[in-house]
Amino acid sequence: MLSHLGMSVAAAAAMLQRAWTFSYGIISGLLPIHVLMLMVVLVAGLAMLWRLHRPRDVYLVDYGCFLGDPCYRVPFAMALEHGRLMTDLIDEESLSFMVRLHEKSAIGEETSLPDSFRCIPPDSSIEASREEAELVIFSAVDKAFARSQVNPEDIDAVIVACSFTTLTPVFADVVVNRYKLGADVQSVNLSGMGCSGALIAVGLARNLLRVAPPGRHVLVIATEILSSMLYTGTKREMLVPNVLFRMGAAAMIMTNSPERARFRLGPIVRTLTAARDRDYRCAFQEEDDEGITGINLSKDLPVVAANALKGHITAFGPAVLPVSELLRVAFSIVRNRLFSAGTTKEYRPAFGEVFQHFCIHPGGRRVLYEVQRGLGLSDRDMEASHMTLHRFGNMASSSLLYELDYIEAKRWMKKGDRLCMISFSPGIDCSSVVWECVKPTADTDSGPWAGCIHRYPVQLPKIVERA
Numbered sequence: 001m002l003s004h005l006g007m008s009v010a011a012a013a014a015m016l017q018r019a020w021t022f023s024y025g026i027i028s029g030l031l032p033i034h035v036l037m038l039m040v041v042l043v044a045g046l047a048m049l050w051r052l053h054r055p056r057d058v059y060l061v062d063y064g065c066f067l068g069d070p071c072y073r074v075p076f077a078m079a080l081e082h083g084r085l086m087t088d089l090i091d092e093e094s095l096s097f098m099v100r101l102h103e104k105s106a107i108g109e110e111t112s113l114p115d116s117f118r119c120i121p122p123d124s125s126i127e128a129s130r131e132e133a134e135l136v137i138f139s140a141v142d143k144a145f146a147r148s149q150v151n152p153e154d155i156d157a158v159i160v161a162c163s164f165t166t167l168t169p170v171f172a173d174v175v176v177n178r179y180k181l182g183a184d185v186q187s188v189n190l191s192g193m194g195c196s197g198a199l200i201a202v203g204l205a206r207n208l209l210r211v212a213p214p215g216r217h218v219l220v221i222a223t224e225i226l227s228s229m230l231y232t233g234t235k236r237e238m239l240v241p242n243v244l245f246r247m248g249a250a251a252m253i254m255t256n257s258p259e260r261a262r263f264r265l266g267p268i269v270r271t272l273t274a275a276r277d278r279d280y281r282c283a284f285q286e287e288d289d290e291g292i293t294g295i296n297l298s299k300d301l302p303v304v305a306a307n308a309l310k311g312h313i314t315a316f317g318p319a320v321l322p323v324s325e326l327l328r329v330a331f332s333i334v335r336n337r338l339f340s341a342g343t344t345k346e347y348r349p350a351f352g353e354v355f356q357h358f359c360i361h362p363g364g365r366r367v368l369y370e371v372q373r374g375l376g377l378s379d380r381d382m383e384a385s386h387m388t389l390h391r392f393g394n395m396a397s398s399s400l401l402y403e404l405d406y407i408e409a410k411r412w413m414k415k416g417d418r419l420c421m422i423s424f425s426p427g428i429d430c431s432s433v434v435w436e437c438v439k440p441t442a443d444t445d446s447g448p449w450a451g452c453i454h455r456y457p458v459q460l461p462k463i464v465e466r467a
């Protein structure tokens, strides 16, 4: 038995030695030029494999925003008169509370509301919601197609983010029907995702495009349909959305081919603090004591959102900050914990130096105020957010694209600039998306700011620190 094994080992060793002598003979016979050619072929093959298997870059070709005709405007005096005519629906105390809120909100005189709000009583029917959705969505999508020069037949997937109103067929299918998209189009409707809906949809589009063959397009639409959202009860926290939310929609065309693209998509980071009860309940859809449905926006939402943002930054920072800045943060944390028992202020990363532009969700003035403090941003960094809130109101997740258009209408966006979008929604969900400008726009005449950018920025009263 042992002798058999010994023979097998000896035979294998002999074969290996012969194979080695043979390959050594070939290798040693190669000229340097052959070795070089072999290496070139090897490297080219590896590069091709890497290109085939790496996730594709994703781009924004262009975007479009709904702009309400003057007939949709709600100047303050008109809203007040309208409220007074509905005494059986809105009592005097609630009305005067909303007037006080409006005065503090820094929302201007040109924001838009749907026609259904002009009826007495307001029309909250399905038909009214569908009419509003078709008005704002089709207008935004038409503009996105016109600006991007992409045709409806080029669209491979449609994603619609609309939080509080969902109809059947869903809005994504309404878009497929309107633009007669092919039967193989993928349609997705995101509801209940709040004001982060647009950025969550961008993340979903990225995931689809990364693995799709080149030249694919995803149409992303963000809106909030208000017709059925008017709260007619008396609970203060639930009256706040009546004052802040306005009509709007934005559409983006994303692709995985760089031709014609205007922005390259960078890191996307999403964090959710719904496990904390205070965060989970601070924006809550519910019925009041009389059974009237609305969204309860807790008074401490701005502070809760700012705290959630702190945690978010811990996840977002490493994805976007340079190593030098990360080292500074790490050093400050260690110094604080080890040497000063948490008494000194931790170093706040200089986000204003990493990004040239910011679009922060304009949830309300106080939300913006807390975010500015938390991130240490300048007034100029916050300008697009404040001015969007003033000119258009809180249009849920579509607001971010109005802010981008503000930056572009001001001609601030330059090739290579980095833009950071941050939004919040009930949960609390914090989402951040980074874009790098590939090609600044040549067209500043077709966006929502075209007719009024010369009047902005406007002066806003300072926000008073709460006790």
Ligand SMILES: CC(C)(COP(=O)(O)OP(=O)(O)OC[C@H]1O[C@@H](n2cnc3c(N)ncnc32)[C@H](O)[C@@H]1OP(=O)(O)O)[C@@H](O)C(=O)NCCC(=O)NCCSC(=O)CC(=O)O
Pocket: 100, 101, 104, 105, 106, 193, 194, 195, 196, 236, 237, 238, 240, 244, 283, 297, 298, 299, 300, 301, 302, 362, 363, 364, 365, 366, 367, 394, 396, 424, 425, 426, 463, 464, 466
């Ligand atoms: C509403 C505001 C513009 C008001 O401005 P100020 O805070 O400067 O004014 P202020 O403190 O004097 O408040 C004015 C009056 O309103 C009352 N008040 C303020 N906020 C309240 C609230 N949430 N619930 C009940 N009352 C409230 C104050 O007590 C005061 O009452 P009195 O006059 O009796 O003393 C601001 O507070 C704000 O921006 N809040 C954040 C709004 C918010 O939650 N946005 C997120 C939307 S949800 C979103 O965007 C994301 C999503 O849906 O996904």
